[in-house]
Amino acid sequence: MRTAILIIALILLFFYHAEAYAMHIMEGFLPLFWCLFWYAAYIPFLLLGLSHIRKKIMSDASGKVVLGFAGAFAFVLSALKLPSVTGSCSHPTGVGLGAILFGPLPMAVIGGIVLLFQALLLAHGGLSTLGANSFSMAVAGHFISYWVYRAARRAGVSRNVSVFLGAALGDLATYAVTSLQLALAFPDKIGGFFLSFLKFAGIFAVTQVPLAIAEGIITVIVLDLLEQRAKGAVETLIEEEGLR
Template sequence: MNRKKRLSLLLVVAGFVLYFLINEPQTAYAMHIMEGFLPIGWAVFWWAAFLPFFVLGLRSLNRIVKETPELKIFLGLAGAFTFVLSALKIPSVTGSSSHPTGTGLGTVMFGPLPMSVLGSIVLLFQAVLLAHGGLTTLGANAFSMAVAGPMVGYFVYRGLMKSTGRQKLAIFSAAAFADLSTYIVTAVQLSLAFPAEYGGFAASFVKFGGIFGLTQIPLAVSEGLLTVLIWNWLQSYSPNEFSLLQQKMKGVRS
């Protein structure tokens, strides 16, 4: 990628960050599970469930950087896209809030394991700098957004590519389902920690799922469309570099 194209891509990333700074959301009612909300046993459990994926993600990222160092800028773009979208908190009609996750783009580019690292770094920064989520609940939030979401998005993408061969549909669906599955897992996490007195886990899941569902479904559709637009921009603006990305990442993801 020549200097002019590299600068242009960095300006796009900077534009995302500037948009976030101008439209900085309030910290109340953050969608990520907030600090101290989970019982200590469940907080430790989700940390334990998340850490193996984080270790595998570090190994995957290290291999990508060593074998294809020219892809570093795309890793940066994927991380910035996740940071900005997941920090744009939108008030919900249910009295809570919703936001996109932004993990679909990086998942399609690099597979799910690198996103366990990029997504958890994003969540750490949000917890420390923006009071979105927390440190004790970082394992639970990272498992839902940086592990479960990318895993679902990746298998949706691969399945649709194999069955239909329609890449844009596969990218849209991967981003949308990565978003939706994140909040399904979050609802499961909350329901396990706080089962209803009457109806237990199932009743709690309906309650928490209902809180997320009204706003998250249209947000997932919007995120899918935006991810396709970004993909199209990258493909049209830097076709040679983007073709190299796709060719090399076939081997990295396998």
């Protein structure tokens, strides 16, 4: 466990710098209607996730510790800001680890908390856009990571490759949904929603594809280290999801 935490801390120290970028959809960027719409879309997942955590995780001491670690992992990775060719920044998401260990519903809660703290403490994203950012990363990213990992394991793919695919595609799914959110709010004057989506997705893809690959590799390494340090707890979590 200490080794895994040290690796995350070193990654943070290496990449993090003080200049603030709006790495999620920034405060005040979305029209009020879409802010409210995405809050309404996110809140049901938040409530279901809270119920899941209360019933299945809070009574398990080791599960609570691992859940906290998964949240810290998501916070650190999604707080890293790397300059993009567009003049803005791109970042990993950290969605794969928690989704694989706990499933998507508990991580919808943890992801929302991560994004709230980033909005309040790091000026990443914002409170008005918290619903949209939470839906893209905490909901869509975790669900895609979980489904991809689950499908790969059931198809006989090795555990590490499945983890890599789940983490990498969950990262890309987050940005695909963000592109959709921006395209709905700001359709192109000529090409409409579809052309706007292609523009936003194309901008994100330049830096996000290599980042997704890196995130997949990091998630495999951290899960292996976590399994070595908290072997019983991790094995139990994966077996309970039926994904071993």
